Amino acid sequence: MTYSVAVSGASGYAGGEILRLLAAHPDIEIRTVTAHSNAGQPLIEHQPHLRSLAHLELQETTPEILAGHDIVFLALPHGQSGQYTDALGDVPLIIDAGADHRLESVADWDRFYGGSFHDPWTYGVPELPFRGGKQRERLVGATRIAAPGCNASTVSLSLAPGVAAGVIDPSDIVSVLAVGPSGAGKSLKPHLLGSELLGTANPYAVGGVHRHIPEIRQALAAARVTDADASSRSSRSATGDEGIRISFTPVLVPMARGILATSSAPIAPGATDADIRGAWEAAYGDETFVQLLPEGSFPRTADVLGANTALMGLAIDRAANRVVVVTAVDNLVKGTAGAAVQSMNIALGLSEDRALTVNGVAP
Template sequence: MTYSVAVSGASGYAGGEILRILAAHPDIEIRTVTAHSNAGQPLIEHQPHLRSLAHLTLQDTTPEILAGHDIVFLALPHGQSGQYTDALGDTPLVIDAGADHRLTSQDSWDAFYGGAFHEPWAYGVPELLTDSGAKQREVLRTATRIAAPGCNASTVSLSLAPGVAAGVIDPSDIVSVLAVGPSGAGKSLKTNLLASEVLGTANPYAVGGTHRHIPEIRQALAAASGVAGESIRISFTPVIVPMARGILATSTAPIAEGATDVQIRDAWQSAYGDETFVHLLPEGHFPRTADVLGANTALMGLAIDRAANRVVVVTAVDNLVKGTAGAAVQSMNLALGLPEDRALTVNGVAP
């Protein structure tokens, strides 16, 4: 069976990456692409790397144009998806790459985003543990509405969920520092993302508990472990570095009393040992962002720092693939009953 697809926000980074992956998907027909200010222009003018989609023209983003497809992907700025999802009730599967349907708490939405609050959807991180002992993929298998994750949020959540769920780390004192590529901020022109502002420097932003992905991380870790969300405290500091795409997240947390080195490593090995797209590297090995470019993989290395009494997890993802579009397509595959890895690769691009 071939499924018809519409992709909104198709001239942006996330929309373009969704299209790149779907273009190689044997069960998908990309029928419609939409945008706002770029409507009426050929897609190829904004996504010149997508040569196989050169026949498509960007249309206006309206509920009427998005309707009538089997699947709709929304790759819109935060706070803009809800106005369309409310009008797409007859669409069999809708996947939102924005934040509008990620959070379960309206208080968290109001504090970090503001504007209209929309109902939470199934969270699009298949490998994430749930407090039932299963994985989030079981929820996604029956989902018709999916919220693709925030790239930083899913990276940190995958990094720490096994330790929190197994009780081998203390989630009340998590520290995460991330080196991130500016593509995660979208394609809009912003002074702080100009090449002259980014090249040759590292720029911290959203410091001091203000980043919008913090409540998403706390929510995911709570769902993975059954630990109350208010018991999970995280100091989260992202830093823009001069690479177009990628995230290298270094997350640490205190070792729980009595946890042995074997128990600690076994928590991560048990969680991810059979996963296709999340890999725990051998002891003493740590990932580079270069190893995951273009791939739907999360590579992580784990160290046990007994001198500081902390577990250290270093995780690398491509923010536009595993962090966004790859997670969205992986979740789509599950919802459609297709092989989970259809059109997705574990192989990166090098050099």
């Protein structure tokens, strides 16, 4: 069966990466691409690397144009997807690459985003531990999927095995991330200009204000809580009352793509070195796209460029009594578009790795 697809926000970075992956998918026909200010222009003018899609023209982003497809991908700025998802009830499968359907807590949405709150959808990180299983099980047959925030999924994947196994204390998490500016989107902003980025590293959203913090806390809480606890989560405040606290500092660095996340948390009382490494091996030992490296090895962002792979190195720092996890992803692939396509494959009952690769591009 061939599925017809529309991709909104097709002139942006996330939309372009979704299109790049779907262009190689044997079960997908990319029928429609839409944009806002660039509507009416050839797609190839904005995505010149997508030569096989040169016949497509960007159309207006409206519910009428997006309707009538088997699958709709929304790659829109945060706060803009909801107005379309409310009007696309007849579309069999919608995957939102924005934040509109990620959060379960109204309080978190109001604090970190603001505007209209929309119901949470199934979270699109298949490998993430979830209440004794994996998010993958929830994606089977899903019709509404929220693709993750790239920083959020990277940190969550890094630490969820330790939270689920009880070998780390999640009340004192520290994460520092080196991030490529493509994660901020394609719109022109002075601090993202090459002259501002080259030769420097720039911290941003410092001091607990980054929008991915509640998404990380939500994912880590779901790795360990019971169904009864989860049912009341949406009514809780965003003050850390689930016992998960994180100091999160992203730093823009001069590479177009990539995230290198260094996350640490205290070792839980009584946890042995074997218990700790065993938790990550049990979580990801059979996974294709999340791989724990051998002891003493740590990833580089160059190793995951263009791949749907999260590579992870783990260290046990007994002197500081902390577990340290270093994870590398391509923020546009595993962090966004790859996670969306992987989740789509699962929802449709296709092979999970359809049109996705573990192989990066070098040099």
